[in-house]
Amino acid sequence: MNNELVQEAQQQFDTLDRVLKFQSRFDVFPPQRTLQVLDGLQRLGEEIQGTLDPHTRDQLLDSELKRRISAQTTSLDHFFSGRPYTFEEVIISLGIEDDDIARFRPWLEGNRQATIDSIERVFDITEVEEYHLPVPLDLSEIRDEVLGFARREVTNYHNKLGRLLEQKTNAGGFLRDVRAVPSDTDRSYFHPEMKYLALRIPDICYVVKDGTLQINERALIRLYGHEGMGHGLQQVITDAAEIPFFLKRSSDATVASQESVTQFYEKVIFEDLLSSPKTQKDLGIAHKYEGMYQEEKDTRQIEDYGRMLFAYTITVLGDTALGDPQDPRVVQQKIDLINSVALSPQYAPWIVGEYRMKFDHAGNLDSTLVNELKYSSQAVRKSLDVFGANGIEYEGEGRSKIDMVFLTVFWTPIGFVQNSRLAAEGK
Numbered sequence: 001m002n003n004e005l006v007q008e009a010q011q012q013f014d015t016l017d018r019v020l021k022f023q024s025r026f027d028v029f030p031p032q033r034t035l036q037v038l039d040g041l042q043r044l045g046e047e048i049q050g051t052l053d054p055h056t057r058d059q060l061l062d063s064e065l066k067r068r069i070s071a072q073t074t075s076l077d078h079f080f081s082g083r084p085y086t087f088e089e090v091i092i093s094l095g096i097e098d099d100d101i102a103r104f105r106p107w108l109e110g111n112r113q114a115t116i117d118s119i120e121r122v123f124d125i126t127e128v129e130e131y132h133l134p135v136p137l138d139l140s141e142i143r144d145e146v147l148g149f150a151r152r153e154v155t156n157y158h159n160k161l162g163r164l165l166e167q168k169t170n171a172g173g174f175l176r177d178v179r180a181v182p183s184d185t186d187r188s189y190f191h192p193e194m195k196y197l198a199l200r201i202p203d204i205c206y207v208v209k210d211g212t213l214q215i216n217e218r219a220l221i222r223l224y225g226h227e228g229m230g231h232g233l234q235q236v237i238t239d240a241a242e243i244p245f246f247l248k249r250s251s252d253a254t255v256a257s258q259e260s261v262t263q264f265y266e267k268v269i270f271e272d273l274l275s276s277p278k279t280q281k282d283l284g285i286a287h288k289y290e291g292m293y294q295e296e297k298d299t300r301q302i303e304d305y306g307r308m309l310f311a312y313t314i315t316v317l318g319d320t321a322l323g324d325p326q327d328p329r330v331v332q333q334k335i336d337l338i339n340s341v342a343l344s345p346q347y348a349p350w351i352v353g354e355y356r357m358k359f360d361h362a363g364n365l366d367s368t369l370v371n372e373l374k375y376s377s378q379a380v381r382k383s384l385d386v387f388g389a390n391g392i393e394y395e396g397e398g399r400s401k402i403d404m405v406f407l408t409v410f411w412t413p414i415g416f417v418q419n420s421r422l423a424a425e426g427k
Helices: 003-026 031-047 057-081 087-094 098-102 104-125 140-168 170-177 217-240 255-274 277-283 289-317 328-339 347-354 367-376 379-389 396-407 413-424
Strands: 179-183 189-191 196-200 205-207 213-215
Touching: 003 031, 003 057, 031 057, 057 087, 057 413, 087 367, 098 104, 098 367, 104 289, 140 170, 140 179, 140 196, 140 205, 140 213, 140 217, 140 255, 140 277, 170 217, 170 396, 189 217, 196 217, 217 255, 217 289, 217 396, 255 289, 255 367, 255 379, 255 396, 255 413, 289 328, 289 347, 289 367, 328 347, 379 396, 379 413, 396 413
Parallel strands: 179 196
Antiparallel strands: 189 196, 205 213
16 A cells, blocks of 8 residues: 555544534534545545455555545535435445345345244244333332343343353454443444443343343343444454554444444354353353244344345335336335335335435435445355355354454455455465
8 A cells, every 4th residue: 555645544534533523513514624625535536546356455455445535525525515315326335236235125035935934933932921011210219220130131141251252263352342231322332432332221121010120131142242242343353453544444334344244243142152051051041042042033034024125125215217206106116016025015005105205306215214225235245155165164263264354444345345355365
């Protein structure tokens, strides 16, 4: 890489960070300074030589920096020009590839019956004799008890799952840099600066009708895989790595690959537990883990179908080739397309009606909605195929290698796969 260009890019991105913080505080951009950043980044993007098929580390890094600059300049240009985002521009900015989009409908067609079977199986095996009531965090006399209960459970799982992962992979040792705590916010999250894993209490705890506090073990394990193994480890391992500045920056251009990583580790954590009867016993779930594991697989099948159906729905809604989104005939065509793969006949009419007014004057679907396709990247699946083709499987030493590749650096989806290919080839 050209170090002078990298240093100049860092200066521009640092200035942009100040601009964004200013905008967050005062709800306005400093226009002259922002335009200076835009001009500077556009010039840098033209100077940096990227390649579609990098064969060396330097080529990969040049291409990745060029993609980051392109994504940022596109965003700034849209803001200052007032131009609406097209569906295609949002997809490009997310790094979602054409084959990721093309797989939505075939996947739905191939998994519809399996999903229906999973729904019936979950109904048959799930205990529904009593309701799971939400924890009453609003009651001060109960709040302290709930917090104490949740803290003990979260700490227990963090310690025992952390030990298991240290045995499984070199990446597991970095969990010692992560602190796990219960939270009463509206979602679970990993705090990148404070390095704590906040698990939302209503997601992991519930109350039965006699007032007894219970832990939802399956939800806690999944969140640990998503937020801890996924977001948490990727953050702390990336922070510790000696890499160019832009590879440590999470952004809109990298979020799709980050979500691909978290979805992967949500599944890995259950496989790790399945292979460790000792950890199951230590957590007190050995007697029911088999059922928990099957419920997780079925529940995931159902959720994957819902996620894929929503993604497909977005592509149908955003397809300008179908015609005027307000034309009743076009609306019906969209309903028919979605209904052909939906599980419920009420889904398509409801969701098409729900988003019928989410179009700009040029007929483009609202970019915020299209942005939800960030959960559709197949970066991890493609990378696992690359490693497998090079004789590296996800077990033993191969797993440690793959984990460290997946969890070091915030890549765009294309860069993620390209980096995996070079790593698999020993470059």
